[in-house]
Amino acid sequence: xxxxxxxxxxxxxxxxxxxxxxxxxxxxxxxxxxxxxxxxxxxxxxxxxxxxxxxxxxxxxxxxxxxxxxxxxxxxxxxxxxxxxxxxxxxxxxxxxxxxxxxxxxxxxxxxxxxxxxxxxxxxxxxxxxxxxxxxxxxxxxxxxxxxxxxxxxxxxxxxxxxxxxxxxxxxxxxxxxxxxxxxxxxxxxxxxxxxxxxxxxxxxxxxxxxxxxxxxxxxxxxxxxxxxxxxxxxxxxxxxxxxxxxxxxxxxxxxxxxxxxxxxxxxxxxxxxxxxxxxxxxxxxxxxxxxxxxxxxxxxxxxxxxxxxxxxxxxxxxxxxxxxxxxxxxxxxxxxxxxxxxxxxxxxxxxxxxxxxxxxxxxxxxxxxxxxxxxxxxxxxxxxxxxxxxxxxxxxxxxxxxxxxxxxxxxxxxxxxxxxxxxxxxxxxxxxxxxxxxxxxxxxxxxxxxxxxxxxxxxxxxxxxxxxxxxxxxxxxxxxxxxxxxxxxxxxxxxxxxxxxxxxxxxxxxxxxxxxxxxxxxxxxxxxxxxxxxxxxxxxxxxxxxxxxxxxxxxxxxxxxxxxxxxxxxxxxxxxxxxxxxxxxxxxxxxxxxxxxxxxxxxxxxxxxxxxxxxxxxxxxxxxxxxxxxxxxxxxxxxxxxxxxxxx
Numbered sequence: 196x197x198x199x200x201x202x203x204x205x206x207x208x209x210x211x212x213x214x215x216x217x218x219x220x221x222x223x224x225x226x227x228x229x230x231x232x233x234x235x236x237x238x239x240x241x242x243x244x245x246x247x248x249x250x251x252x253x254x255x256x257x258x259x260x261x262x263x264x265x266x267x268x269x270x271x272x273x274x275x276x277x278x279x280x281x282x283x284x285x286x287x288x289x290x291x292x293x294x295x296x297x298x299x300x301x302x303x304x305x306x307x308x309x310x311x312x313x314x315x316x317x318x319x320x321x322x323x324x325x326x327x328x329x330x331x332x333x334x335x336x337x338x339x340x341x342x343x344x345x346x347x348x349x350x351x352x353x354x355x356x357x358x359x360x361x362x363x364x365x366x367x368x369x370x371x372x373x374x375x376x377x378x379x380x381x382x383x384x385x386x387x388x389x390x391x392x393x394x395x396x397x398x399x400x401x402x403x404x405x406x407x408x409x410x411x412x413x414x415x416x417x418x419x420x421x422x423x424x425x426x427x428x429x430x431x432x433x434x435x436x437x438x439x440x441x442x443x444x445x446x447x448x449x450x451x452x453x454x455x456x457x458x459x460x461x462x463x464x465x466x467x468x469x470x471x472x473x474x475x476x477x478x479x480x481x482x483x484x485x486x487x488x489x490x491x492x493x494x495x496x497x498x499x500x501x502x503x504x505x506x507x508x509x510x511x512x513x514x515x516x517x518x519x520x521x522x523x524x525x526x527x528x529x530x531x532x533x534x535x536x537x538x539x540x541x542x543x544x545x546x547x548x549x550x551x552x553x554x555x556x557x558x559x560x561x562x563x564x565x566x567x568x569x570x571x572x573x574x575x576x577x578x579x580x581x582x583x584x585x586x587x588x589x590x591x592x593x594x595x596x597x598x599x600x601x602x603x604x605x606x607x608x609x610x611x612x613x614x615x616x617x618x619x620x621x622x623x624x625x626x627x628x629x630x631x632x633x634x635x636x637x638x639x640x641x642x643x644x645x646x647x648x649x650x651x652x653x654x655x656x657x658x659x660x661x662x663x664x665x666x667x668x669x670x671x672x673x674x675x676x677x678x679x680x681x682x683x684x685x686x687x688x689x690x691x692x693x694x695x696x697x698x699x700x701x702x703x704x705x706x707x708x709x710x711x712x713x714x715x716x717x718x719x720x721x722x723x724x725x726x727x728x729x730x731x732x733x734x735x736x737x738x739x740x741x742x743x744x745x746x747x748x749x750x751x752x753x754x755x756x757x758x759x760x761x762x763x764x765x766x767x768x769x770x771x772x773x774x775x776x777x778x779x780x781x782x783x784x785x786x787x788x789x790x791x792x793x794x795x796x797x798x799x800x801x802x803x804x805x806x807x808x809x810x811x812x813x814x815x816x817x818x819x820x821x822x823x824x825x826x827x828x829x830x831x832x833x834x835x836x837x838x839x840x841x842x843x844x
Contacts (some may be wrong), residue, residue, distance in 0.1 A: 217464070228246035238319040238366070239329050247320045248333060251340040252405070253514070254313040255491035258306035259772070260516030267302045267817075268772040271808065273787045274765060275774075278524065278558035279659040279796040285521075285556050290808040298821035301493050307820050310344040315359055317341035319366040334395035339407050339415070346419050349382045350776055353436045353816045353839060357385055372828035376837060377438040378753055381422045390416040399465040404483065405689075410460050410467055411488045414693055417456035417701050424449035424708065431782040433815045436839050450708040451675055457702035467695040468634035469721070474583040474731050476696070479548045479670030482689055486696060489548055491516070495671060509552070515685035520554040522664040522770055526589050527553060528798075529618060529638060531611070532605035541591040541603050541617045546679025549586035549733070551669035551686070558661045559770075560791040564653035565623050569765045572622045577743035577750070579729040579767045585662035586650070588619040588734040600670050606640075609647035610750040616648040619734070620662050626652035631801065639799035639818055655801040657794030665733055688844035696722055696767060702758045704781075715755040719763055723747040728767070757781055785810040812840025 237243040258264040263284055269275040270288035277285040277293070284301040288292035296302045320329070320337040341364075348355045353376075357363040360371030364385060393412035401408045426435070428446035435441075470476045470486045483490065493516050507519050531541040545553060565571045575581045593600065594613040605611035618640060621629075629641035629650055638660065640649035653662070669686040671679050699718045706715035727744035731737070752759055764777050778784035789810055792803040816839045824834045835843055 196248070196787065234574065236453050238323040239327055241329065242335075244320055244324050244327050244329050247316050248336055250316055251313060251320075251675075252336065252492070254309055254316075254340075255489075255690075255692065256493070256514035256516070257309040257667060259491035259692055260493070260518050260686070261513045262511070262518040262521040262554070263301045263774050264306060265521060266554040266557060267305050269658075269770060271788065271810075272774040272778055272784070273791070274559060274563065274769060275522075275557045276560050276791060276793060276806070277658070278555045278661070279657075280525075280555035281658075290810055290814070291806050292809070296814065296818065298818040298824065298838065300818075303818040303820045303842075304822075305817060305820075306347060307334065307352075307823065310348055311359065314341050314344050314397060315367055317344075318359075318364060321367045331396045332398055332402070334820040335393045335412075337408055338389040339393040339397065339412050342386045342419075343415055344391065345386050345389075346415060346422075347353070347711060349379060349386070350422060350779065351817050352735045352819060354378045354382055354439075357382065361395055365652040366617045372826065373836065374823075374827055376437050379426060379435055383419065383426075384768060386419050387416070390419060391652070399463075401466070405490060405492055407489060408465060410463070410465050410695075411693060413456055413460040414488060414695075414697060414701075417453045417698070417705075420449045420456060421453035421701055421705055424453060424705075425780050425782065428708075429782075433812050434840070436816060439830045444596075447709065450705045454702055454705035454709060454711070454714075459699045460698050461702065464695065468775065469696060469725060471725070472583075472728050472730055473726055474729065474733065476668040477583055477691075478731075479668070479688055487689075487691050487696050488695055489693035490691050492689045493685070493687050495673060498505075509683060509685040512558050516688065516690055517552075518772075519664065519679045521554040521556040522559075522667070523551060523555040524555045524558070524660050524663065526550070526663075531588070531591075531605070531617065533600035533603055535600075537600075539593055539598060539600060539603065541593055541611070542589045543592055543596055545592050545595065546671040546674055546682040547665065547671050548668040549665045550589075552683045555659070558658050558793060559656060560795050561654060561656040562791050563765070564656060564662075565792075569762045569769075570653075572624050572748070573765075575622055575813040577746045578723075578726050578766065579741070579743075580726045581731070582733050584664065584666055584667045584766075584769050585620075586668070586734070587662055588616040588736075590736065591615055591617050595676065598718070605647045606642040606649045607644075607647070611647055618649045618651075619646070620653050621650045623652055623654040625650070626654055637798060639797075639801055651801070654764045654803065655794055656799075657800045658796040659794075659798050659800065666769075667771065691771065694768075699765065700760060700764055703755065703763075704757065705756055707757055707760060712755055715760075716751060716753075719760070720748050720751055722763065722767060723751055757783070758787075761787070779815050782815070784815065785812075802830055811841060813839070816841070818842035 196364045238247060266285050266288055270277055270285050271290050277289045278770045283294050287296055287300045288302050317337040317340050321334060324334045355376055356374045357377045360367040390412050394409055394416060397409045397412055399409050427441050427443050429441055467488055469483045470484055475481055476486050509515050511517055526538055526542050527544055529542050530538050533539050562568050570581055577804045591611055591613050602610040611617055631641040641651060643650050670688055699721050703715040703718040724744040724747060727747035729739055729741040732739035761777060789808050791806055794800040794803055819838050
């Protein structure tokens with residue numbers, strides 16, 4: 196989607212809303228200029244409305260694909276902790292005593308400023324669109340995005356303001372320095388109304404590739420119903436703010452609404468469908484496939500406003516898609532001997548999926564890969580999602596940088612040629628077969644009989660080296676047989692936001708809460724059956740035909756629980772930014788993430804350390820950003836009361 200007017204459009208949104216506009220990171224990435232040029236008549240002209248609609252999609256780039264936003268949704272969960280090179284942004288989010296969450300931290304900022312600016316743009320379109328001759332179907336896109344943004348906000352902060360200065364859900368054209376937060380039920384009422392309108396008026400098929408349709412709205416409406424039902428039930432007495440009563444007796448009706456909406460969407464898929472294998476969902480050569488319902492789009496062509504993808508060095512700020520850097524360890528520090536005894540880097544930075552630019556900011560916890568974890572050995576053996584989620588094997592590529600060595604010395608004195616695996620992660624059950632002494636001492640690698648490549652078992656994952664997230668990795672078409680001159684830039688791939696597969700897990704979760712075990716099991720098994728099928732092995736870089744679908748279904752528990760649903764959600768959406776929302780919604784965050792294990796920050800560290808997190812109930816809401824509080828002309832008492840209670844001084 197072309198976004199050459201993005202800066203002007205976002206400037207319009209920002210000046211209208213009196214809320215803080217900075218997303219905290221190493222850059223003030225949302226400080227768009229010139230703000231003073233905004234004219235409210237922009238939204239009364241059809242071209243202006245169309246430009247505003249384009250900006251609703253462009254705004255997705257300002258948080259989806261941003262590594263600091265991904266950090267807020269993954270670090271501190273049962274998927275990720277901070278890695279060796281992490282700064283305070285990541286250590287704060289871990290809640291393990293090495294940092295702290297405050298109103299000035301990245302964890303507080305999230306997408307606050309981006310979302311309120313976009314909400315105001317959506318309101319301007321909604322208020323003025325009909326008079327400008329805009330169809331109901333186009334206006335429904337604005338209704339969708341206003342609800343989409345409010346849904347993120349209410350999950351993150353609790354109740355948030357519906358009045359940005361001109362009245363509730365009204366388009367604001369003046370800077371306002373006061374604000375009042377609505378309650379959670381009031382915000383959800385607005386979300387439901389907008390999404391129901393979107394479901395009614397959006398077309399079955401998107402008007403353009405990547406625009407929203409009826410089923411995209413159904414996905415978020417079903418998820419909003421589900422999340423609100425949990426909030427009403429409040430099984431673990433998690434506090435909310437602003438304080439208000441919860442009608443817990445209504446929870447079942449909203450679980451039913453969630454279940455009905457999800458199953459309606461599955462039965463009326465429109466242009467969407469599951470891909471035949473999990474690999475097909477995530478391989479870069481198949482981006483924008485039929486399972487992906489919404490994405491923050493990027494392209495190799497810089498003229499479309501992708502932000503940094505066309506340059507040799509990325510900025511590490513939005514709208515660039517650089518989140519994959521955070522989950523990538525510095526594999527380029529491997530050193531091997533060539534036939535002459537010279538040291539060379541056998542695996543160099545390359546703009547291919549599974550490698551790319553390493554930042555070593557986020558490390559997966561070891562527990563997930565060990566006995567009892569979501570990726571335990573029994574799962575690895577039959578679930579293709581493991582292979583198609585992680586870079587487990589690192590293939591040599593020195594020849595692509597002009598190196599002419601015929602081979603490098605590998606494990607057990609073997610010769611490893613260009614394009615062959617130099618290092619691999621192996622299952623926990625293989626650990627006793629590995630000799631960790633006498634191999635590559637610098638990186639702590641081991642040797643195992645039958646392997647030419649060096650190995651480490653996954654029960655030795657450390658903050659320094661770990662499996663990378665293959666799914667979200669870079670991919671370029673212009674490497675021209677080399678490593679890629681733009682390997683250090685942002686990824687030109689779209690960031691996947693919504694998938695058709697989630698309907699099955701939303702429906703299953705609601706079914707569990709409705710005591711519909713058969714229905715829950717049937718829904719889960721659709722994805723598990725698919726996960727058992729494999730046509731390509733990422734970590735062999737070769738076709739591989741396997742069908743463990745019957746074994747996957749047989750391994751599904753007879754009774755489906757919320758914990759099993761959470762396990763399945765992790766296997767489907769690992770490292771993509773779902774996890775914090777999932778754990779907060781189900782009120783399982785503290786239960787599942789308080790204790791984790793990982794080895795130290797040195798390459799040779801292999802012994803797991805137990806780490807404990809402090810996850811108080813008040814932290815199920817993030818703090819209101821300090822910039823928001825400082826920007827308001829209110830009394831100190833009013834500002835203090837605006838903040839979520841767990842973060843007040």
